[in-house]
Structures are given as C-alpha cells and as structure tokens.
Amino acid sequence: MIDVDGLDVHYGDLQVLWDVSLEVREDDSVVSIVGPNGAGKTTLLKTLSGVLTPSDGRVEVLGQDVADVPASDIVERGFVQVSEERNLFGDLSVEANLRMGSFTKRETFAENRDMVFEMFPVLEDRRNKKARTLSGGEQQMLAIGRGLMAEPKVLALDEPSNALAPQLAEQVFETIEDISDDVTVVLVEQHVDRALTLADRGYLLENGRIETEGSGTELLESDAIKEGYLRG
Numbered sequence: 001m002i003d004v005d006g007l008d009v010h011y012g013d014l015q016v017l018w019d020v021s022l023e024v025r026e027d028d029s030v031v032s033i034v035g036p037n038g039a040g041k042t043t044l045l046k047t048l049s050g051v052l053t054p055s056d057g058r059v060e061v062l063g064q065d066v067a068d069v070p071a072s073d074i075v076e077r078g079f080v081q082v083s084e085e086r087n088l089f090g091d092l093s094v095e096a097n098l099r100m101g102s103f104t105k106r107e108t109f110a111e112n113r114d115m116v117f118e119m120f121p122v123l124e125d126r127r128n129k130k131a132r133t134l135s136g137g138e139q140q141m142l143a144i145g146r147g148l149m150a151e152p153k154v155l156a157l158d159e160p161s162n163a164l165a166p167q168l169a170e171q172v173f174e175t176i177e178d179i180s181d182d183v184t185v186v187l188v189e190q191h192v193d194r195a196l197t198l199a200d201r202g203y204l205l206e207n208g209r210i211e212t213e214g215s216g217t218e219l220l221e222s223d224a225i226k227e228g229y230l231r232g
C-alpha cells in the first residue's frame with residue numbers, strides 16, 4: 001500500500017530525512033513510526049501525503065508515485081492523514097466538520113456519519129455543538145471521525161494521543177485498535193510502548209534515519225527501544 005525507497009527530504013538547505021525506506025503492506029493492520037521530538041516523523045507523513053516534495057528517493061502510495069500527482073489525488077486514492085494539530089473548523093458544528101471530511105464521498109455522507117456516531121457516541125450527543133467547545137479527547141475523536149468520512153484505505157494519525165490525559169489517550173488507542181480491523185493505520189507516536197504493542201510492524205526514526213525496524217514485538221524487545229524509550 002505504501003512503498004518508500006531511499007527518501008531524502010530537505011527544508012531549504014536543512015536535510016531532515018536521510019535515506020528512509022519503509023513499507024506498509026495490504027495485510028498490515030497498524031504500522032507504527034516512533035521516535036523522539038524532531039526526528040522527522042511529521043515530515044515523513046507530509047511527504048507520504050504529497051504535501052512535501054522529496055529531494056531524492058521514491059514514494060509510492062496506493063500504487064501512485066506521489067511526485068506525479070497533486071496531493072488531493074492521494075486523498076482520493078484512499079490515503080488520509082489526520083494531523084497533530086487536528087485542524088478542526090472550530091466555529092462549525094461537529095456534524096458540519098464531518099461533512100467537510102466527506103467532500104470526496106458526498107453520496108455516502110449519511111451512512112458514514114452514522115458509522116462515526118456509532119463508533120463515537122459522544123459525537124452524536126454533541127452533533128450540533130461547535131467543535132471548539134469539545135474537550136481535547138472529543139476533538140481528537142472528531143478529527144479521526146472526519147478522516148474516516150473519506151473512506152480511507154490507509155489512515156495516517158500523527159500523534160493522536162498528544163496533549164491528552166492518560167485515560168483519554170488510552171481511549172484513543174482502543175479506538176485505533178477497533179478502526180484497524182477495517183482500515184490500515186499508520187501511527188506516528190511518542191507513546192512508544194503503546195504504539196508498538198498495537199503494531200504489526202514498526203520503525204524507529206532517529207535524527208532523520210530509520211535506526212531499527214521489525215515486528216511490534218521485536219521492536220519492544222530490542223535494545224534500542226528498551227534502553228532509549230521504555231522505563232523500568
């Protein structure tokens with residue numbers, strides 16, 4: 001579903017990604033990309049969505065070389081990204097935000113909205129409330145729900161647990177596990193243990209380079225993860 005080979009990305013003269021290669025396969029439920037602040041995780045996701053152009057290497061998403069098409073085509077093909085900032089329309093209602101997510105799938109809006117409400121009952125209770133009045137956890141659910149409205153084949157989530165209290169973060173991880181029965185999730189996270197427990201496969205990105213990769217279990221047991229990221 002995703003094939004990245006030898007990727008270099010610069011911001012001007014600053015090189016941020018170095019020779020990054022990774023893959024997401026059809027039968028993957030969750031692929032996690034973990035690493036510290038500033039490692040280049042968000043940059044990698046933005047390059048997958050076609051928002052950033054690599055200086056070298058190849059990025060193929062759902063059979064399309066992202067260099068050859070506008071970023072909107074990548075969404076239409078089924079790769080949807082939920083950014084760390086969530087980018088909700090704060091003055092629009094919950095339901096209107098979901099409608100904004102369905103612009104490529106207008107004809108199935110009602111059934112997708114009902115599916116999102118079933119997954120997140122709290123959003124149905126608040127369907128007419130402005131998005132900015134929701135709690136942090138509810139806003140994250142709305143951002144994920146809005147992503148699902150586009151009927152993605154791959155849903156990329158950039159630090160979905162960011163700024164959430166532990167209990168809400170756990171709720172988000174449980175949601176990701178549920179979603180991943182139907183949609184392949186690419187999960188960027190700093191909660192390394194939780195992200196790797198969920199993952200079929202994972203990548204550790206440090207200083208713009210893939211340092212280690214393997215199954216979620218292999219990574220959890222690797223020295224690089226144990227020594228650098230797990231307490232106790």
Ligand SMILES: Nc1ncnc2c1ncn2[C@@H]1O[C@H](COP(=O)(O)OP(=O)(O)OP(=O)(O)O)[C@@H](O)[C@H]1O
Pocket residue numbers: 011014016035036037038039040041042043044
């Ligand atoms: N628009 C930009 N212009 C210049 N440098 C940038 C830009 N965006 C990010 N960077 C730099 O690129 C590097 C990687 O940033 P990136 O946001 O991809 O890391 P990250 O792993 O997602 O970090 P975090 O976990 O803090 O979100 C950092 O050194 C950052 O300062």
